[in-house]
Amino acid sequence: MDVSLATCTYQEFTPDMGTPVRTTVGRPRFPLPYPLTAHAKLVTPTRELLGIKAQDAYEFSYRRLLNERGGIDRIRDELIRIAGAYDLDSPLVLLCFDRMDRLTPPDDWCHRFHFAKYWTEHTGQEVPELGAKPRTSHQQSGLF
Template sequence: MDIKLATCTYQEFMPDMGTPVRTTVGRPRFDLPYPLTAHAKLVTPTKELLGINARDAYEFSYRRLLNARGFGPVRDELLRIAGAYDLDSPLVLLCFDRYDKLTPPDDWCHRLFLAKWWAEQTGQEVPELGAPPRASAAPATLF
């Protein structure tokens, strides 16, 4: 069974986009105009990763974390979340960083690397539903 995934920020998410899923170490400290349904713990970075500011080092460490947790368990967790809500609706993996508010070389976040990793594992693109990443942060195309 395929899982439809997308990414966005808490701030830009709208309920018609899909099922909102937290992927951050902390919860939003501001009121959300929608209920936050689930937390995808296996794709959530660790607190230690949050201290890495260099893009390459962060991507390397985050991918290593995802690979250690394993594609199968990550997929299974996301399937459980999708099955508890709406299998036809995309799971929208949320975090705080708005790409249109970030400046190079810091115009990236873990959801960009998660989308690239997922596409490499499955061949399925993971669209960004918020402001698009700048060209310097855009994931490489698969073809």
């Protein structure tokens, strides 16, 4: 059995996209208009990783963490268990807070971008980003 994955922000996710799965160190501190079903703990970065600002150093450290946690096989098993507990026909949408306004790095990236790359390299399965919608002028000004 395999699992279908996508990524998005908590803020941009809608239930028609799939099954929402937390991949963040902390829970959202704002109300969600949908139930948060599960937490993919093996994909979640550590608080220490969050302090790394250089993308190459972050990616190196995050990949090392993923491998130390059991690598792709153990991560796949965790994600399959989550999918099996919910809707096998629906993709798991791995959520985090970081909004990516452009679809490509180096300008916008976060752990979900690096996890998608890691997953694709190991499984051959693409992981689409469902967010990355351009911000409105109100959002850019901090009003939203």
